[in-house]
Amino acid sequence: MNVPVGNLRSVQVLGIDAGGTMTDTFFVDQDGDFVVGKAQSTPQNEALGLIASSEDGLANWGMSLHDALAQLQTGVYSGTAMLNRVVQRKGLKCGLIVNRGMEDFHRMGRAVQSHLGYAYEDRIHLNTHRYDPPLVPRQLTRGVIERTDMMGSEVIPLREASAREAARELIAEDVEGIVISLMHSYKNPVNERRVRDIVIEEVEKSGKKIPVFASADYYPVRKETHRTNTTILEGYAAEPSRQTLSKISNAFKERGTKFDFRVMATHGGTISWKAKELARTIVSGPIGGVIGAKYLGEVLGYKNIACSDIGGTSFDVALITQGEMTIKNDPDMARLVLSLPLVAMDSVGAGAGSFIRLDPYTRAIKLGPDSAGYRVGVCWKESGIETVTISDCHMVLGYLNPDNFLGGAVKLDRQRSVDAIKVQIADKLGLSVEDAAAGIIELLDSDLRDYLRSMISGKGYSPQSFVCFSYGGAGPVHTYGYTEGLGFEDVIVPAWAAGFSAFGCAAADFEYRYDKSLDINMPPDAPEADKVKAAETLQAAWEELTRNVLEEFKLNGYSADQVTLQPGYRMQYRGQLNDLEIESPIATAGTAADWDQLTDAFNATYGRVYAASARSPELGYSVTGAIMRGMVPIPKPRIPKEPEEGETPPDEAKIGTRKFYRKKKWVDAQLYKMESLRPGNRVMGPAIIESDATTFVVPDGFETWLDGHRLFHLKEV
């Protein structure tokens, strides 16, 4: 951002976002200044693209790669390689061992996997449903004779010969990994671990090197479809990623770094590439922004944050409440049901590239769900796109600068948008082109606004107690639209909105999280002694998970006393099927009073999330899971802090005017260059603040001011 004094700079943090086509790097120095590097991804050897991207970024600072890497304190990797490997079914050849008689369940995908990830119309449209191929084919699945029931009692003892036979057959098939998942092993892992040991013995006997994954060692949580899918991912996709990450880490070490790369994980922390549960790094991208927002919130004192991110294809929303991200426990990803703790992100399939059509039968206006993605819209002639998109509406209304899209890399043609909207939408609805385009933007904004509102009220809050963060390439174009009238405490657009996800990666905690299913059932009138027993059962689980967490940190050279532990639990009213995750108000549990504190915390949350009338304490309580998170402090990017200057923007920030249409009239919007605005400056709408990678729209009736942290605050006036 600012011109630095070269020899005083110390580069602290590196964030990496390795996408399918481009690899972004994000370097932060001791003052919080940053540079972004871009290079084409190199899937054959990802390290090459990373080095090139780093060199590109550091060139802005006039630094050599070697000098910068030697100073670097830490680095975080986030990429789509593992996800792509899964989606394209290009993982390793794995074998699967389950209970005999149930060899089909993995490929049956619980039926839900035939319509996961579908839009509403296709979910009900039966003939569109289909299954993706199973991760492990039926021919590489074997059954062992064993059954353990839901209480953990053995119904059919393990017949070891069946395990040995299964192992030998799979080894003979030259599998590259063997996954074991037996019924209720989260509850009683003894038989599953015995099978695991037999398989390991057989692998050793064969002289081959085949990794073995028992579900109880990785994801000991109920729901066999989820648990099995997730454990398979460890063998199928995470192992190759581990090799990739090792290569990257080594390539950087050779060039001077002194640390191990960490990887962004689904639970919103970062973990080492050496971590046992590496499948949880399958997620990438949007989580970074949530972490960035959480970090900014911690530094600046915002407890409740609505994070909103609009890209080309979707609108993603996540909530931070009381400083905590919301975690979903059995999410789906890549059309697989999984048992990973995942930062809850809800997505609407509506972004800047979303197609707009009129339903041929009902003439209803349809936004998305498909989109032009990076191909923008009809306005970009070379894109070949013929169906109008949201971006075409932006063009018509003067929101976007046709000559400065992606810094002028793509030249857009407003007239193409006008013509297309006229024919495809406006004439059919009997509206002018401007009114049709403005109406569509209004419709999209209204959808997004309702979505935000329902997410917040679904958590039992009102927007008045939330700060809304808006980022992503297209986020700031719509910020005013989807926040108008909701009454947020504050609406914030970071000046580095387009690079916010990479910033978030760099700001992520070094955090391991382990989960375990439990079945503690307690009637409403339980005697003290039972409460004590329940507290002790939970405590035992926390201790087991703590060992796992500490072991992971030990791998990275951290001792137990450096780790901050935070226990949690999942609770529901007895007999229910949905639990809530609660951060424990107590560090250890052992007494009846402790138990009551746990149920009080649950009741308070339940009433907020659903309705006070939906509380059912008369049923008693169940603890369904124990959670342990451990964190160690790591260097993070510093949030910039500059002195505030006057309210009037400097003349060099003003770069002209553009016709801008809203509420049925054309006005002249003042244009500003984002990078030239100074802390303390105040901008009244109608105005458009442009930078290479994002556009911030401030219509009439709104004003924004830039604070010393380079955050824009948007207000209705």
Next chain:
Amino acid sequence: MNVNVNQTSLQGATRGIVRGGETLKEHRDRLMTATKATGHYAGLKKLELRESEPILYNKLFSRLRAGVVDARETAKKIAASPIVEQEGELCFTLYNAAGDSLLTSTGIIIHVGTMGAAIKYMIENEWEANPGVQDKDIFCNNDCLIGNVHPCDIHTIVPIFWEGELIGWVGGVTHVIDTGAVGPGSMATGQVQRFGDGYQITCRKVGANDELFRDWLHESQRMVRTTRYWMLDERTRIAGCHMIRKLVEEVVAEEGIEAYWKFAYEAVEHGRLGLQARIKAMTIPGTYRQVGFVDVPYAHEDVRVPSDFAKLDTIMHAPCEMTIRKDGSWRLDFEGSSRWGWHTYNAHQVSFTSGIWVMMTQTLIPSEMINDGAAYGTEFRLPKGTWMNPDDRRVAFSYSWHFLVSAWTALWRGLSRSYFGRGYLEEVNAGNANTSNWLQGGGFNQYDEIHAVNSFECAANGTGATAVQDGLSHAAAIWNPEGDMGDMEIWELAEPLIYLGRQIKASSGGSGKYRGGCGFESLRMVWNAKDWTMFFMGNGHISSDWGLMGGYPAASGYRFAAHQTGLKELIASGADIPLGGDTDPENPTWDAMLPKAQIKRDKQAITTEEMFSDYDLYLNYMRGGPGFGDPLDREPQAVADDINGGYVLERLAGDVYGVVVKKGAGGLVVVDEAATKAARADIRKARIAKSVPTREWMKGEREKILAKDAGTQVQQMFAASFKLGPKFEREFRAFWDLPESWVLNEEDIGIPTYGSRYSMDISELPDVRTVQFVEE
């Protein structure tokens, strides 16, 4: 014109609760008169709001619908019942003041119509005067005689007021696991009349000021076996209704009551126009005829019913004539359907018509615009006295789906022929599976509580083949396209039954050029149960789907249960035990493993409560879907793949597909090309040798008809159809050229005819006004 508030004309009259001062009855009467007179819903020839402010109209639609969908997603997490929480057996719908739906969530959307029927019943029977309809009231309904599908679907209905006047209703429904019928489970089989069919509530006011009455709570919670499920289901429904009520209040506050009011009526007409446009685009005008059948095998000793007049085998008959007109309007006529019976498979006219929309949204109108407009866009004729429009108030309904899913499979074939003609080959679907078996039962569970179970694994049946590809296996149910068989570990929490297998059921999908999707089967062993019973519910003797254009129907059902299995000892001794699937039921392997067991293996796929003990076995077999096209046209390699994948039994590959395979590498089979070619040629030759000209074949059949050479159940079915469908009888006589002297009367067959002559409808009860939805 528009549905204006009728203020001026009402000055001086008693003020009703509907916005503007009409009573509910006056309001509905006005709308229905206008609908009848113009052919447009509420007389709306012009959609004022939609045409003048399309953006606002779309905004209202998308905002309200998103809210309704969101309410369902949030509220269902309150429930304890796995069939609500996991299977999504719930639905929320928003209605205008007259009880016509404007939009709905996903889920069991058959209830868009049934809850509307309940609201209309309240309107027509002057609930407004007594017990009164006030802001914050809560009503509950599950009465099958006014339109509900079966007693286990419980409706919660809440009126929506704005500034003291009623502007609409919201309804929420869940499928509860037990409603206190004679037997446990939501779709019990033992009763033959309403009086054992489960607790039934008729639009009762159960709460005021947003709070439930204590007498209601006490009474209702002891009327069912699974009280916890019942309580939490009710909280789920109320929470959802209140979320939607709040949403409507917010929308009205922001967009104005005028806009909302217009929208509430225009949306219905818009839905009607949408259906018409879709029919025009997808189908070919003309008359399509098809038929559905399914078995009711009640003579068997394992069907224990209280009344001897119910103890007979019968067949459900549902001929259907679908007429599509050039303007996109259409008519469905079920003339010739058989009579209602002394069993639990009868259906009310509303559940029959409303349920058809569940199916249509999966194929003809998969759009967000699902509302009562589609119902106004369709003419139905359901003769009074048939099983889909009974004329007696004693009838039972608890598993009306047995007949509904079997009757509707015919509609897929009718529509698919039309799609095929238009070239929409991907949209062709040979039909829906019979959505069974239903594993049900009860007793004391593993937690030592009174319990009932109702597995919903059959939410994942095979689907019908299309004209370009195989049906999907273990995937969906006609009543819910978003199939989910549930995790075994979750069912084991809810049921004292452990899984010994879950396997794709080979050859359960109908054969064809494109094969129907296969179902699957679960082998359950009773475990930690006390005083436990279970029963079977599904088709056994008859395949209720058909196959299309040469495709075969899916396999029908059967039952396998084993008592006194000795499994405890077999497990301890390390002997072979049944695990996985009953792969080839004609060559069973389990029976020999259980030498001392009492095994029930037969086509009796409907039974009543039977006692089970720990270590007893029960096979839950979910049916496949029908096939499309001649199996001899199937790619031979696809048949080999099916054998290797466990989708087709090897022994049927030769017989049905004419594909000869041989063992290849790794135990997999490969196609013997030459032998296949020869086998197919032989089959074709044999077919020609066996075939006779149609007229000749008809002669032989006619002789049989004249001699009444048919089972009593077939004779009874036709006799009942002739009596209720004179046109059907005339056509039957003409087709088979039968003499006047040939008559078929139920009385002459020699089986009980109890109920065939005398009937009495609820409309004959004092002070009852029923609402007519179809032509009879």
